[in-house]
Amino acid sequence: MLGQMMNTPLTTTSIMHFAEKVYANSEIVSVTADNPNHRYTYADAFKRVRKLANALAKLGAKKGDCIATLAWNDYRHFELYYGISCSSMVCHTINPRLFPEQLQYIINHAEDQFLFIDVMFIPLLEKLAPSLTKVKGFIVLTTAEMMPKQTTLKNLHCYETLLANEADTFDWPAIDENDASALCYTSGTTGNPKGVLYSHRATILHTYATAMPDVFGISVRDVVLPIVPMFHVNGWGLVYTCPMIGAKLVMPGPKMGDGETLCKLINQEAVTVSAGVPTVWLALLNYLEQSQQQIPTLTRVVTGGAACPQPIFDNFREKHGVEVHQAWGMTEMSPLGTYNTLKPHMVNWSEPEKTKVRLKQGRPAYGVELKITDDHNNELPWDGKSSGAVKVRGPWVIQRYFKAEHDACDADGWFETGDVAVMDSEGYMNITDRTKDVIKSGGEWISSIELENCAMTHPQVLEAAVIGINHPKWTERPLLVVVAKPNQVIDKAGLLKWFDGKVASWWIPEACELVDELPHTATGKVSKKDLRVTFEGYVWPSV
CATH class of the missing domain: 3.40.50.12780 (ANL, N-terminal domain)
Structure with a gap:
């Protein structure tokens, strides 16, 4: 019927x-x-x-x-x-x-x-x-x-x-x-x-x-x-x-991308909500810090396109009373996949506990089916530990690329996103890497995103990226590439020591290199492909 x-x-x-x-x-x-x-x-x-x-x-x-x-x-x-x-x-x-x-x-x-x-x-x-x-x-x-x-x-x-x-x-x-x-x-x-x-x-x-x-x-x-x-x-x-x-x-x-114009628009028009990639928020926050201006009407911002560094969360919340929400998706998903808000029982948690949740990419929106799988396409549990390839399906997820001869999804209708993530029991997704960017050192996986987030909490670091570089002993080791904040001089050894106690000791980058700026893609993400070209043939200082 x-x-x-x-x-x-x-x-x-x-x-x-x-x-x-x-x-x-x-x-x-x-x-x-x-x-x-x-x-x-x-x-x-x-x-x-x-x-x-x-x-x-x-x-x-x-x-x-x-x-x-x-x-x-x-x-x-x-x-x-x-x-x-x-x-x-x-x-x-x-x-x-x-x-x-x-x-x-x-x-x-x-x-x-x-x-x-x-x-x-x-x-x-x-x-x-x-x-x-x-x-x-x-x-x-x-x-x-x-x-x-x-x-x-x-x-x-x-x-x-x-x-x-x-x-x-x-x-x-x-x-x-x-x-x-x-x-x-x-x-x-x-x-x-x-x-x-x-x-x-x-x-x-x-x-x-x-x-x-x-x-x-x-x-x-x-x-x-x-x-x-x-x-x-x-x-x-x-x-x-x-x-x-x-x-x-x-x-x-x-x-x-102009912090001054964004600040003016927010205050002139009483903007309450905004959305953009992390590089935009860095530009706005830097302008606000230099100009000593406030944005009292803004209550929340949405960030996506790349993992958002913790200092952006902290700066917005502590200095401007603005909540930052991570979202995740892609062109093939129209783009919404997940969005991060706290659940009721988390509201009274300590700020460090809430920050751990905020740094995740969030929960799937209704309409998006999501799973993680191992190398043999076996579905993995949402236990906060198992890491696997992210696959999605739903009414606004791609079935076939324009003018392509074959579907972009598998026989069961799942589209592989190219992301690697962990799902926890509360339904929050934590992306640990892109499939093509993941670092395998001594047979073990290292999350470049987690290392980048840690580096970005250093008070002298403006922007950071981590890439895997060939290593004679460990196959690959992480190389940290950073941009210093204006008028700051970074001690490379001191920056590497910053990771002590914050990540597993064998995750700590093997070396650090300072650059004037990081390459970005057309959509504002750090271009690790270009970084790998720049550091092709890199010789480790201690090898």
Whole structure:
């Protein structure tokens, strides 16, 4: 017997209609290249989205076409998210920080028909344009006054001019909830980047999950500053979650890494919740320390993309009264997998006890099935000791990469994430490494993440990374690579002694090297691949 409830399709169009009716007056505030303080409402935004949909139709864009964006977090990029997907096209957000050859590959592989780009990316596209075989035109996200006077790009349009004469009414097409809505490529740390094609259904279910109290827990009373780029895994879904629940959105534009701008936005707009990678929080905390400013309205921040060092937790909580919550996921998961909040019985624990929990990646959100397995694919217990490969499945987890011939998951539908973790009996996941970064010394595993977290608690260390280096006796040993805080001089021997009593003695790095800066990937993570290249052939001081 089947149930007799309505089978209303789950589409991003429904978010747009709902937000416009229920939360019409909620604001979106943006920093853009042509306006440092743009401000309008959801009603204004979706009125312009209808204009955009008409403009797309006139350009000749059709159902199923991939329409790409190279843009920062601002109101025009927000409009593109809805104008493209709700028109039954695919919104392909591209990371402009990728190498030019990766960008060329991605645009051609996706067969993007049009590119919507911020002004600053015009020189980049001018170099790539001759090799972009399918692109029919470029739309610059700016006003007529800010358009370039000269450019080699063909069929170039101004976004504001394109929208100006269009009607603000549009007959939105009926969309199957399983139709593709958005496309995002992995950063391609091995081989070419791979496309992850999201459906409307997966996106809506993911949006429901992110809004739950023990996940992002955002409400209409919140003011949200998404610092995580909108070109990175749907901006962690906040572009959908905030309109769905009516929260005010604050967009930092190209200033997402600038501590001063972030501080100003937080205080000017009374931001309560923010989300970004650890490097962003380091930039903000360093600015706050130097300027002696406070951020009284901010209550919590979400961090992900890389393991968050303990000093970030401590600094936010002790100096600013802000709680830090770790989240974990990946492009292939839309991206939400786990989120860290304390359970009721932990609230009265001592701060050191609570910190041990906070440093974990959190509990799976409902909708994500998660398990850890050994090398023979045997499922391991959640006992806080057994370490294994993390595998996931669920309605917003990838089944197959875009244009791939075979599924990305195994015969039972499990996708292997590439992470190695321990699960405890309370359901908290603690990632100990990436499969490709794990260090095996003398036949035993060493967690580079745990060593990095320990190093980051040293008062003179700004940033730290640990990689495995060949060793004549132990096969591999950990090498600690650190960046000192400004005006600090680090004693390498003293720093290695810092680990005494904090980790197993045989885990302590064999040596320490000081660098001016660590290499980062396009998404802000420390690039251990580049570090391994830098220290290839490294000779241990004591060998």
